[in-house]
Amino acid sequence: MTEIHPTAIVEDGAVIGENVRIGPYSIVGPDVKLADGVTLEAHVAVAGHTSIGAGSHIFPFASIGHKPQDLKFAGEVTELIIGANNQIREHVTMNPGTEGGGGVTRVGDNCLFMVGAHVGHDCQVGNHAILANNATLAGHVELADFVILGGLSAVRQWSRIGTGAIVGGMTGVEFDVIPYGSVIGDRARLAGLNLIGLKRKNLPREQIHALRAAYRALFENEEGTLRSRAEALAAEQSDQPLVKTVTDFILEKDDRRFCTPRSED
Template sequence: MTKLHPTAIIEDGAEIGEGCRIGPFCVVGPNVKLGENVVLESHVVVAGHTTVGAGTHIFPFASIGHQPQDLKFAGEVTYLEIGRNNQIREHVTMNPGTEGGGGLTKVGDNCLFMMSAHVGHDCIVGNNAILANNATLGGHVELEDHVIMGGLSAARQWIRIGKGAIVGGMTGVEFDVIPFGSVIGDRAHLAGLNLVGLKRANHPREEIHALRAAFRDIFESDEGTLLERANAAAASNVGRPLVAAVTDFMLSRENRRFCTPRGEG
C-alpha cells in the first residue's frame, strides 16, 4: 500500500504510483510522476517535469529535478527521466535538460549514485552505472552502460565515456574514454583496459585477448594517426564484438578527442 507521511507535501497534479512510500518532510512537485514502489526517505525534494521509475529508492536531502545550473536557462519546460530500480543516496543532485541540449536528462535502470554525486543538465546515463561519492557529470555528458566513476572524479561537459569503462578516484576526465577503458590521473590518461570488469561480465577469454591486442595496436603504435590505427584494427577484427565496440565508438563521430596512454588527448 502507498504510504504518505503527514508532513510530506504532495502538490496537486503529482502522480504517485501504487506502493510508494514518501517519508517526512518530502516535497513532490505538481509535474512529477513516481512509478510503483518508489521510496523517498525524509527531506527529499523532487521538482520539475520529472519521472522516476518503479522501485527507485531516494535517500535524505537529495535534490532531484530543480532547474539546470546553466545561465542560458530561461525557464523553458525541460525534462528529467530516471529509470527503474536506482539507488540515489544522500545529497545527490540531478538537473533536467536545457533547450540548447535537447531538453532531456535521462538516467537508465539499476544505477547507484552515492552520496553527493551530481548529474548535470542534458546528461545521458546508461544502465548499471555507479557514481561513487562526489562524482560529478558536467552538462551534456554521455555515460554508456556499466560505467564506474570513482569518488571525487569529474567528467567535463560534452564528453562520452564508453560502456564498461572505469574512472579512477579524484580523476578529471577532459576527453572521451573508450569502452572498457581504465583512466586515472589528475587529468585522465588511459591506463589500460578494465580487465576486472571484462572478466566479471563473463566475456570469452579469446575476445578479451583480441581486445588487448587491438588496444596495443591502436594506442601503443607510432604508425599512422590514432583513427587510422582504429580503422585498421576494425578491419582486422571483423566478428570480434569487444574490438568492434571500441572501434565503433572511436569512429562513429567526427572531431572527437580521446584519453590516451600518453595523456595528450
C-alpha cells in the same frame, strides 16, 4: 499500499503509483511522476517535469529535477527521466535538460549514485552505472552502460565515456574514454583496460585477448593517427564484438579527442 507521511508535501497534479512511500518532510512537485514502488526517504525534494521509474529508492536531502545550473536556461519546459531500480543516496543532485541540449536528462536502470554525486543538465546515463561519492557529471555528458566513476572524479561537459569503462578516484576527465578503458590521474590518462570488469562479466577469454591486442595496436603503435589505426582494426577485426565496440566508439564522430596513455588527439 502507498504511504505518504503527514509532514510530506505532494502538490496537486503529481502522479503517484502504487506502493510508493514518501517520507517525512519530502516535497513532490506538481509535474512529478513516481512509478510503482518508489521510495523517498525523509527530506527528499523532487521538482520539475521529473519521472522516476519503478522501484527506485531516494535517500535524504537529495535534490532531484530542480532547474539546471546553466545561465542560458530561461525557464523552458524540460525533463529529467530516471529509470527503474536506481539507488540515489544522500545529497545527490540531478538536473533536467535545457533547450540547447535536447531538453532531456536521462538516467537508465539499476544505477547507484553514492553520496553527493551530481548529474548535470542534458546528461545521458546508461544502465548499471555507478557514481561513487561526490563524482560529478557536467552538462551534456554521455555515460554508457556499466561505467564506474570513482569518488571525487569529475567529467567535463560534452565528454563521452564508453561502456564498461572505469574512472579512478579524484580523476578529471577532459576527453572521451574508450569502452572498457581504465583512466586515472589529476587529468585523466588511459592506464589500460578494465580487465576486472570484463572478467566479472564472464566474457569469453578469446574476446578479452582480442581486445587486449587491439588496445596495443591502438595505443602502443605510433604509426598514423588514432583514427587511422581504429579504421584498420575495424576492417581486420569486424568479427570481434569487444573490439568492434571500441572502434565504433572512436569512429562514431570525427571531431573528438580521447584519453590516451600519452598526449594525443
